[in-house]
Amino acid sequence: MNAPLKLGLKQRYSLLTSGLDWTPSYQPFEKIYPYAEFEGIKIHDWSKWEDPFRLTMDAYWKFQAEKERKLYAVLDSFAQNNGQMNLSDVRYVNALKLFLTGVSPLEYQAHRGFAHVGRHVPGVGPRIAAQMQSLDELRHVQTQVHTLSHYNKFFDGFSEFRHMHDRVWYLSVPKSFFDDARTAGPFEYFIAIGFAFEYVLTNLLFVPFMSGAAYNGDLATVTFGFSAQSDESRHMTLGIEVIKFLLEQDPGNLPIVQKWVDKWFWRGHRVLGLVAMMMDYMLPKKIMSWREAWEIYFTEAGGSLFEDLARYGLKVPKYADVATAEADHLSHQNWATFYQYCHAAGFHTWLPSAEEMDWLSEKYPTTFDKYYRPRFEMWAEMEKEGKRFYNNALPQLCSVCQIPMVYTEHGDHGATSFRVSDYKGEKYHTCSDGCKDIFDGEPEKYSQAWLPVHQIFQGNCGGAGLEDVLKWYKLNLGADNLQQAGSPDQKLWDEWMAAKDKVAG
Amino acid sequence: MSVVALDKQYADKVEIRDRLENFHGNQVVYVHWEDHLMFCAALAFPLPPGMPFGALVKEILPTYYGMHPDFAKIDWSKVRWMIDGIETSPRLEASLQDNGVGHKSIIRFWTPGLDGYKHSRS
Numbered sequence: 001m002n003a004p005l006k007l008g009l010k011q012r013y014s015l016l017t018s019g020l021d022w023t024p025s026y027q028p029f030e031k032i033y034p035y036a037e038f039e040g041i042k043i044h045d046w047s048k049w050e051d052p053f054r055l056t057m058d059a060y061w062k063f064q065a066e067k068e069r070k071l072y073a074v075l076d077s078f079a080q081n082n083g084q085m086n087l088s089d090v091r092y093v094n095a096l097k098l099f100l101t102g103v104s105p106l107e108y109q110a111h112r113g114f115a116h117v118g119r120h121v122p123g124v125g126p127r128i129a130a131q132m133q134s135l136d137e138l139r140h141v142q143t144q145v146h147t148l149s150h151y152n153k154f155f156d157g158f159s160e161f162r163h164m165h166d167r168v169w170y171l172s173v174p175k176s177f178f179d180d181a182r183t184a185g186p187f188e189y190f191i192a193i194g195f196a197f198e199y200v201l202t203n204l205l206f207v208p209f210m211s212g213a214a215y216n217g218d219l220a221t222v223t224f225g226f227s228a229q230s231d232e233s234r235h236m237t238l239g240i241e242v243i244k245f246l247l248e249q250d251p252g253n254l255p256i257v258q259k260w261v262d263k264w265f266w267r268g269h270r271v272l273g274l275v276a277m278m279m280d281y282m283l284p285k286k287i288m289s290w291r292e293a294w295e296i297y298f299t300e301a302g303g304s305l306f307e308d309l310a311r312y313g314l315k316v317p318k319y320a321d322v323a324t325a326e327a328d329h330l331s332h333q334n335w336a337t338f339y340q341y342c343h344a345a346g347f348h349t350w351l352p353s354a355e356e357m358d359w360l361s362e363k364y365p366t367t368f369d370k371y372y373r374p375r376f377e378m379w380a381e382m383e384k385e386g387k388r389f390y391n392n393a394l395p396q397l398c399s400v401c402q403i404p405m406v407y408t409e410h411g412d413h414g415a416t417s418f419r420v421s422d423y424k425g426e427k428y429h430t431c432s433d434g435c436k437d438i439f440d441g442e443p444e445k446y447s448q449a450w451l452p453v454h455q456i457f458q459g460n461c462g463g464a465g466l467e468d469v470l471k472w473y474k475l476n477l478g479a480d481n482l483q484q485a486g487s488p489d490q491k492l493w494d495e496w497m498a499a500k501d502k503v504a505g
Numbered sequence: 506m507s508v509v510a511l512d513k514q515y516a517d518k519v520e521i522r523d524r525l526e527n528f529h530g531n532q533v534v535y536v537h538w539e540d541h542l543m544f545c546a547a548l549a550f551p552l553p554p555g556m557p558f559g560a561l562v563k564e565i566l567p568t569y570y571g572m573h574p575d576f577a578k579i580d581w582s583k584v585r586w587m588i589d590g591i592e593t594s595p596r597l598e599a600s601l602q603d604n605g606v607g608h609k610s611i612i613r614f615w616t617p618g619l620d621g622y623k624h625s626r627s
Binding site for chain 1: 507508509510511515516519520521522523524527528529531533535537539540542543544545546547548549550551568569572589590607608609610611613620621622623625626627
């Protein structure tokens with residue numbers, strides 16, 4: 001008896017995809033793909049799509065299962081060995097709280113977004129790739145939640161991450177970023193997430209978090225990072241493939257794509273401000289400064305990418321120069337914001353120590369001593385006098401990025417940057433030329449923003465007092481919020497360390 | 506430019522959440538003390554439009570800015586005011602509305618001679 005021939009990967013891929021793009025006869029094309037044309041993108045020949053992966057479902061399941069097995073073996077051993085006790089310092093845990101509440105839910109949003117695109121793009125190659133990416137993103141949110149659930153057994157600020165993501169004021173920044181992408185058409189979503197975020201900016205998110213974890217003794221987080229890494233490289237390949245394909249298909253696509261690249265570069269840059277602050281202020285053992293990471297991953301890597309794309313007529317994103325100049329200010333301005341509002345945040349803050357300030361002076365020679373050291377020294381004096389500064393009024397928010405309007409003028413960093421647009425007789429404030437351009441491009445969309453501060457004033461967030469609002473956030477008062485010093489996290493850690501010292505004699 | 510949407514009637518269906526009538530008789534007013542970035546952003550308050558400008562100066566500003574060592578040193582007769590980008594001399598007894606402060610207006614003020622902790626503009 002002859003055994004059936006085993007098919008090669010290439011043949012299986014062609015069997016998987018061929019015939020999926022049949023010409024419909026019962027229903028008109030535009031009813032099956034209602035989202036395909038309204039964005040103005042013209043595709044003449046989907047068969048020109050070169051699939052960069054040629055991955056079949058059975059191979060996909062096999063690779064992913066292998067990675068899961070390794071990850072969960074590491075997580076088990078981390079838990080059994082009380083890995084949390086080997087961290088560099090308990091302050092590090094706050095970076096994980098920020099990740100779980102701010103970033104992990106975005107993985108889920110990415111899963112939903114790619115599932116939608118995987119249904120609605122009328123080309124079979126990108127459709128399959130988007131569906132696989134959708135599954136990857138679902139896997140990422142799961143592995144992150146599972147990994148960080150170990151920390152939830154000991155530390156505050158983790159347990160209500162999903163609820164908080166939808167409600168807490170600063171989490172509206174990453175949330176609205178993804179809401180914006182998911183409510184765009186499928187091609188804009190592809191450029192926003194697949195290209196601008198996954199390709200241009202992702203190294204500025206993942207590398208700092210994962211190296212930060214490695215430097216600070218968090219083997220569990222390093223492992224979920226590694227587990228996601230091979231998926232990420234596939235996502236990056238898809239992102240670059242999409243942009244090249246759109247630009248090759250029709251010259252009319254260029255201005256549309258350029259506008260999206262400009263917009264999503266700026267949106268992504270604003271969201272990554274959270275990473276900047278994490279790197280420069282939250283890691284007890286620093287890896288490199290935000291400024292250095294920006295140089296490596298945006299200025300150098302992004303520079304050669306856009307050189308390569310120049311042959312299609314695509315330009316470096318608008319305001320990339322402003323973002324580069326802002327890299328000397330971003331982390332300091334964000335940390336100063338959380339310092340004064342940490343009574344309303346789900347993680348703890350602290351002032352940088354004298355050694356940390358010296359490190360910041362060295363890394364930011366033109367800005368730290370001039371603008372930010374005095375601010376922290378002033379607050380240190382106030383703390384000493386028992387008058388720790390909390391800002392008891394709510395801040396003005398940007399109508400686009402939804403970050404408090406803390407950023408300063410390009411060229412005058414002692415002055416806040418204010419921009420305003422008029423739409424149907426209402427004023428809309430934005431924090432920068434980048435955000436104002438985005439508002440003015442689609443005022444219909446951004447005039448609907450759910451701005452946390454205004455929603456509190458309208459009485460839609462549990463009540464008028466701070467305590468009412470924090471309860472509505474499911475923030476555990478006195479445990480999840482306020483300073484690191486005196487927190488239950490710190491107390492527990494100090495007990496662990498004292499017990500260790502005792503054993504060591 | 507306008508929105509690119511599948512629904513041709515998108516613009517007519519927009520629900521603006523920040524409309525004045527959603528604030529229960531108040532309007533949102535932003536206040537910003539220039540050269541004092543200890544306060545990271547302009548502050549937002551829901552205030553009745555009929556509230557006298559003087560009440561903002563005498564009651565609200567000291568409550569929220571008073572902890573800054575410069576605050577006690579302010580010479581109020583020398584303060585420069587700007588409402589929505591226009592330099593102005595507000596009348597303290599007149600209402601916010603009569604001083605040109607509307608919904609989502611921003612009031613910025615400069616305090617001459619005072620530029621933050623050790624002149625750092627913080």
